[in-house]
Structure formats: C-alpha cells, structure tokens
Amino acid sequence: MARATIDDVAKRAGVTKSTVSHALSGKRPVSEETRRRIDEAVAELGYRPNPLAQRLATGRSGTVGFAYPIDLESASGAESSVLLAASEVISSAGFAFVLFAQPDPSAAELRRFIESGLLDGVIVAQVQMQDERVRALCAAAASFVMMGRTADNSGLSFVDVDIDGAVEAAVEHLVDLGHQRIAFLHEEAFATAAASRALQAYERACARRRMRLITPACLQSASGGRVATKGLLEHQPEISALVLSSDAMALGAYAAAVDLGRRVPDDLSLVCLAKSQLSALAGVELTYADLRYADQAQLAAAMLLEILGESAAGDRQVLLEPLWSGGESTAPLR
Amino acid sequence: MARATIDDVAKRAGVTKSTVSHALSGKRPVSEETRRRIDEAVAELGYRPNPLAQRLATGRSGTVGFAYPIDLESASGAESSVLLAASEVISSAGFAFVLFAQPDPSAAELRRFIESGLLDGVIVAQVQMQDERVRALCAAAASFVMMGRTADNSGLSFVDVDIDGAVEAAVEHLVDLGHQRIAFLHEEAFATAAASRALQAYERACARRRMRLITPACLQSASGGRVATKGLLEHQPEISALVLSSDAMALGAYAAAVDLGRRVPDDLSLVCLAKSQLSALAGVELTYADLRYADQAQLAAAMLLEILGESAAGDRQVLLEPLWSGGESTAPLR
C-alpha cells in the first residue's frame, strides 16, 4: 500500500487537511476532541509528513551542508571525529547532513546546492585566508558558520582555536628550556588559514627572541616528517628542537631522530600542534597541543542551528584555547 | 531579485511552462525556433529548475545515502578515502551525498529517511553477518548496494573483497616459511562480516594444517596491538608469526616486538590484512594485503547508480581480489 498522505488522515479524522496540518505543527489551537481523532488517524495510518512537500511549501530544506575538503595524503583518524561530531549535532536536530568532501576550489558544487535552495545552512571547514566558498556563501546570503576563520571575519560567524597562542606557547616553552635553534616544519600544499597563522606566529616569536627562522617545508605525513627531519638535521645538526604541525609528521620526525642516533627528548625536543594518538608508540609520550577539532565541529554545528532557529543576524565568534598534553618529548638543551 | 521559475521562462519565451519543461528535459520534440527562444530566456534569467519541486513532482529525490558507521577508536585515514571515493562517484552523477556516520544499531535514522522518500538509494558499508540496516532496506524495498556482504546474500547486490582468500594466502605463506605457531589477532567489539569471515578462514586454515588456534582479542588500535602482542609473546614465546587485521595494530605489534627485543622479520613475522601506510616507519616494509576499500566504495557507488538508472531487478555481486604488497616483514622460521 502506498504511503498515507495528509488527506488520508483528514478524511479518516473527519476534518480538513488544514486542521490536520495545524494540529501537527501546533501553529493553531485545535480542540481536544479533534486533536484526539487526528492523533488516532495518524497512528492507525502510520502517517508521517512528506518532507519534500513540506520543503516545497515552506521553502526550508531541512538540510545542512558540511564543506570539508579531505586531503587524502594527510588524512588520519581526525577527520572521522570531526565528521561524527558535526553529524551528531546536526542529525539529532532533525536535519539531514550532506557532506562535501571533494576538494572543490571554485566552490561550484556548493554554490549549486545553495542556489537550488537545497541547503538551509552550511558549515565550512578547512577555511583559507581568502576562501572562495566563504565568498560564494556571502554572495548568496546563505547562513553558515566557519570552522577556522578567514583573514577578515567581520560579520562572519566562526569557531576556531587560538593557534597563534599555541605556537607562541610552544616556542616560549622551548626557549625556557634553553633551545635557540628551533625549527618549524610546515606543510605548504594544503594552505589553510590555521597553517599560515601558525607559521606567522612562529616567525613573530622568533623575531622577538632574535632567533633564526628555520622553516623547512614538509609533507603532511609520517614519511614526509621523516624525510624532512632527516634532511634538516643532517645539514644543521645544531637544531635542538622541532615544532611540528601533525601527529603523523611527529611520528616521522621521531623515526628520523632514531635513524640519526639522536634520542628524544635528550638529543631532540619535539612539540606537536595536534593531538597525538600514535606518539605513544614512538617510545615517548609526545608533548602536544590538542587543537580540539571535534569540539570545534560540535560547537560550529550548534552555532549554525542557533542561527537557523533565530534567523537573527549578528556574528558569533568563538576562539577555543588549545589543550596541552603533559608529554615528555621536550627536555632542557644539553 | 527572487529566483526565476519555469513560469518566468515560459512568459519570456512566449510559450507555456509545459513546453519549457519538455524542452529542458528533452522528453518531447520541440521546434528549433521555440527551443532557441527558450534557451535564450533561460540564459537571460539564469533559470535553473528547483530540485525540490522536481522531486515532489517526480517522486525521485536525487539523493543517495551512505550508511557508514565510523568507530572512533579505530578510525584511521582509510575512512576518508572510502568517503571520498563514494562521494566522488555519487556527486559527479548529480546526486546529493548524505552521510550516516553515526553508529545506529537499530537503523532508525536510515529507516526514517527511506520511508520519507528522501533517498533514492543507499550504500551500506561495514556490513555485518546479520545486518539490521539491510533488513530495513529490504523491508522498504529500497535500492541499495552493500560494501561487504551478509551471511545470506541471495537477491542482494554487493561489492566485497575475498577476505577468506587473503587469510588463507597469509597462512599458507607463513607455513611455507616453516612457521607453525601463527597467531591471529582479532578485534571483537566491532563485528563486521569481514572480520568474522577472516577469523573463520584462519580457523579453517589451521585445521587443515593441524595447527593450534591462537586467537587473542585485540583492540583495533596501535596501543591495542602493542598490549596484545606483548602479552601474547610473553606467555607464548614460541609464537613466530602474527596475522593482524589493521595497520595500527601492526604498528603496535612491531613496537611490542621491539620492546621484547625481537626483530622483525628475523624473530617475528608479521602479515597485515589491510593496506599499511604507517609501517614504513616501523623500520620494515610490512607485508600486507590491500583490501581495496576505496575501490570497493567506488564500485559500489557505480553499481548503485546503474541500479537506479535501470530500475531493473537482479542482484549484482562483485568479489575483488586483495592486492598483496611486496613487503619484507616475513622470513623463514629460524
């Protein structure tokens, strides 16, 4: 048998569909008796409104998009926790969760969806300083929240982590331990705003301390970290500390240290700007700053839902503090 | 200005909207001249059909669901490649890609979507021997394709990998090298059909060779692999080879071997039933069987699109062969 429609319910309850609609939405008072009959009919027929029809009538799609380009080269378990955190919040609010994982520099796909009215709102992750997707969303006057932030965020809503603070804290910590040759390994290809903020913060910290900038490029992977670290330390053995931007990189750096006969932390200090799961294997507990990606995703999703609920303007901006681990991969310079 | 509708186009082109509709869909011949005028109007107004209205009128939603419960404890980069592979195929066919990543044993969420007519088809991953989601999809007569397969697959469509063959090949290989004490580390908590097939295949292979079963449970993580392997080898040092079911586990096993002063592969052979990215770090190239998850996802997505296109019945079943690496983590028994 086909699905029951609102008309079936109306007939069975002996009312019109407009009354059924109002009884269900609660947007208009309905007498006790009528409501009872309608509830009964709904139950008997197993009626549930067709969302498509509701969407067409109301103009709201009940769908939230998550623009989260995933870079396969550097993918780790972290992406999954971000996805789960966001989808959990979105789904339990009754919205569908549409993922845009494909890297899409021109934001064409996203634009297509927005313009089709298929999305009530969007969460944008992996935000760049100048972000095409953000531009498109603004142009379309769409509701959206960023995970991360662009160069100019006036009027925009975001959840981000204070990466500047994390980097400065890392460098300060190493300097306090006596280190003067501190390298910052950074990924060049996949340039998020967070990555470039981190690099700039490192440069500022070094300038303040009058330390030499050492910023080798490094692929965002374990083998990338290994290769880059090996090359670096072979040419500049005086380097005594490394700041790294991912778990995998850090594991690679550790492997390189072993290759070169240097021990961590005695002969080389490591600080990682990302929560580390793998490091336990490396023999030392890595000192790291958890950038709380899952928290960011959860908060961004909740923020978007608020915005959708209120349709009030006004930007909402949240900057999370990173969480430092009590690791043991740093030691005083010998 | 508001979005142009089909009526706007019709007026501007001096025809009715039914002609516009047919011109656009090509479902009815339209004169050269009329078509030109319509195309012009479409271009001038920047008209694009409202998908919501199309869906309501046609009953097709233009959306594909991906039921892919992600277990955070064991998440690695592999999930991302699966997501990307599936979403790539689905998106480029013009369908929206809705992710159901939340573990949802009762399949309530999925059922809700299916029954709402919000999904044209579904890809089901992490299939279990008895799968609630598959039952729900069958009951709803929904179009779907499995990544993996249940116990009884008659009439069902799937893409899976020959895990049985992979396990048997692994054991054969080790036996050929002289090993007689071969353990199979398996994850108990997250019981996919592939996991239990692997275990059974190991048991069959051992039975055939009259070897003792050694099947310790092991958490699907690096530290899980380390703990399990350490415990195992301390109590049964005569074990000379391990078959592991994930990259992370294998890395943990390697670390445990190092802890115990055993070298890989001389003092311990390792075979991994999953493509390994991390193993390079462990100092040896791991011998592994790539179970081709991304290939599975891509093929499953393509298969679903075919099914949706043809609306023809008939099961489609594909069993992929695993791809063996030329690793060096196995050696003859000493």
Place this chain on the structure above:
DNA sequence: CTGAAAGCGCTTACAG
C-alpha cells in the same frame, strides 16, 4: 476553533 482555497515549482498524461 475550523474550512475552503491558493500556492510552493515542477512534471506529465490528455487533447489538439
């Protein structure tokens, strides 16, 4: 508190 009707923006038999 309830109904009759228009409307959301399309598609698709039915006529001509």
Place this chain on the structure above:
DNA sequence: CTGAAAGCGCTTACAG
C-alpha cells in the same frame, strides 16, 4: 509540435 489542466503533498493567509 504545443497548450490547458491536474497533480505531487504539504503550508498558510483569508474567512467565518
């Protein structure tokens, strides 16, 4: 080759 009309299944002013 084209038009007039009904229909997809809802919501929501407008009346009463």
